[in-house]
Amino acid sequence: MQAEIAVLRFGLGAKPGDLAAATAEPRAWLLSQIKGPVPLAVNSPLAPSDQIFAGLVAARDERQKMKQASATESPDAKVAFNAIREAYQPHYRAQVLARAQSAALTMRPFAERLVHFWSNHFAVSADKGVVCGLAGSLENEAIRPHVTGRFVDLLTAVEQHPAMIAFLDNQYSVGADSTAARFASRFASRSNSDDTGKPKRQFGINENLAREILELHTLGVNGGYHQADVTSFAQIITGWSIGGGKGRLAGGVPGRFYFRDNLHEPGPKVFLGKTYTEQGQRQGEAVLADLARRPETANFIATKLVRHFIADDPPPAAVDRVARAFLKSGGDLPQVYAALIESPESWDVNARKFKTPEDFVFSTLRALNVSPAQPEEVIRSFDLLGQRQYTPGSPAGWPDTSKSWDGSDALMHRVLWASRVGARYESGVEPTDLAAASLGAYARPETLTALRRAATSAQAVALLLMSPEFQRR
């Protein structure tokens, strides 16, 4: 069963030939995949995030102009709104398609699953306006290059990606003592509103990004920090922003990470009992570097990895082994992954995870040896199954336990999807051969019997996809 475990649990499900390739040396098959960056497995011309961002800003400016030109909502305003959607929707669609194609075709499915894991760990949600076209960019630009590198580099790349900055509202977080705030207060009139009657903006921090870095990206919620640390860290990363802007806010390359010194709260700051005296951007980077080597971080990351790869209730021995590898290697991720592979708990045939909709769709594509051609196929599938790509809604990402996915209604949606897939992809392969290639020794005799007795080959495909052994990994 070791090849099945390597391919089904650690990978994304078996394509024809995968099980055979992993049979001789399942561990070596996995280890060979975690060397070097993990680019998309398809050659997909995706626009870089700065270009997407610039397009969005231009469309917004255009709408603003139209709004000012006509006092009421005119047909032009609707055109302008559509222009904004047009500025990000095609990028979202292209990213979702490329992701599914890569999952369907990659020869490094373990590395690809790790990309998905980190993308969910560092979740942004495309249902928040500006993030819509950038969620895939974060995965492709910040995660893929660092997924087999050091955790600190991955962490820093993610927290400085415009998608994360925008998702957690850090771009306009301002230190109360920053140059910009002092300038504004010196020239402010005594009145409480500006000349348009709008209340004056009060300069201050927004603690969203700081809190989620601590709670969700590094230490974990019980990681020993307090509200004062959250506030202090938020001040430390004031100025971490996105280039572009107008007037006094102009600066940097539009759509790229840009440190705005004039928004940064100056001076040394105390965080988790240590005083940081670095200047500007380096202060936040120093904190990230320290966070990346703390035992709480090692334990939090290890727990999430073990939950993802082994069991909903992570076996403590495996967590401990992975956390120790994290600490000992200074967060060298390939060594962390190797510790996971070396944990005996990983190879327990009884520990099986119920697939998320994402697991289900990608493993189906691989089992049927097909790759989607149109984004709509992918988008409709995930809408139906309740896991619209890049939209976990919250910065905690999608839940990673079966209890969050095993509702009866969810199962009925899977049945519906499987029956549509069966009707669409009549492969011409004998259903029992399909079962052998995609499930190997996991295929149960009663499933094979059901496949042989199926009324049509489409129904046989649906039965295979909905069999308990295919629904678990």
Add this chain to the structure above:
Amino acid sequence: MPRPSPMNSSRRRFLIGAGALAASATIPNALFAYTGGSSRLVVVILRGALDGLAAVPPYGDPDYAGLHRELAIAAPGAPDGALALNNTFGLHPSLSFLHERFSAGELVVFDAVASPYRDRSHFDGQNVLENGLAKPIGTADGWLNRALAALPRGGGPAGGRGGDRAVAISQNVPLILRGEAAVISKSPQATPDVDEDLLARLADLYSKDDWFSARLSDAVQTEKMADGAADVSGMSKQTAGAGAGYPNRVAAVARMASELMRSDGGPEIAVIEASGWDTHANQGGAKGILATRLAGLDQGLKSLADGLGPLWPKTAVLVVTEFGRTAAVNGTRGTDHGTGGCAFLVGGAVRGGQVIADWPSLRRTALLDNRDLRPTLDLRSVFKAVLDEHMHVAAKPIANRVFPDSSGARPLQGLIRA
């Protein structure tokens, strides 16, 4: 620990397997005729932490306007002002349906209320809201599921056949409803053309796997219930609850809940979730992002009331969120994670027209950690009162099983009409 009820086990046994599935389809609905009489409960969970100081503006507090600044709602009577509740509190102008219910004596507003959770993580905060403990971890089941095991039998629509008594209006079941007692889930997204023959074969294929067979039989049964509901409401199956024509997602979900609850043998309890309340930036005041969300919630509650129709007089709807938000505006015209907030109890069964708030005031010195509205009421006191007065759950299971270690949170009284 709650135990699976014998009725649920027998129903599962009855439905497992292709033969049983076919048999269940031929039993006339009349056998399950609704007998009427029991209370209905809907719990609406607002995920992301609703700003209670915007939803229930304490316009009479002298520090309110200065702290909440451009996000503050003006006093009643002013342009875009609050809808008055009393001399201190109002409702956000987007909450016109709720205000109407207040005037009709069907809404209780709770303020300065919070779960026992005192840190500021959404996810732990939601865990505490749903697990019924004083801490985020310690149990894998939800308080409403534990309450199901203690719900009196008989008289209710499900009492005659031991069917599932609670539904989550989503594909999957949120923590509050997870646990030993069987519950169903049903999202507004219809599953119109699942082939009966395929379902029968799957039931056969799952016969040795309890986990899958239980879910499949639940799903098939819920589909039938939804079909029945669609027949009653005159909608085709494709459009029933599908969300078409509803102004927002909350309304679509609320509509689905009301259809299921009105169907023969439908559940007595429903859980609805709505997200999008985490307003860290550009929250807006009487208009803006939060105002739009609140209007959606208000319309959703109205859809629920309209949909429940004759059941509304027996209904209580509990609207809760994981915690409140900071009293002061942050640097990005929004609010950060706080503590004390608001909650609503609305419905025909509710003894409304009251604001329950032991108001600590928004003076600097009164704020929790110098930033949050200080909670003076434990949400569990509200939950307990609803389970006791409305759902007639006995005091002992409430205190021992549903909310262990909650002796400090005594149930409120007089929330439900006699």
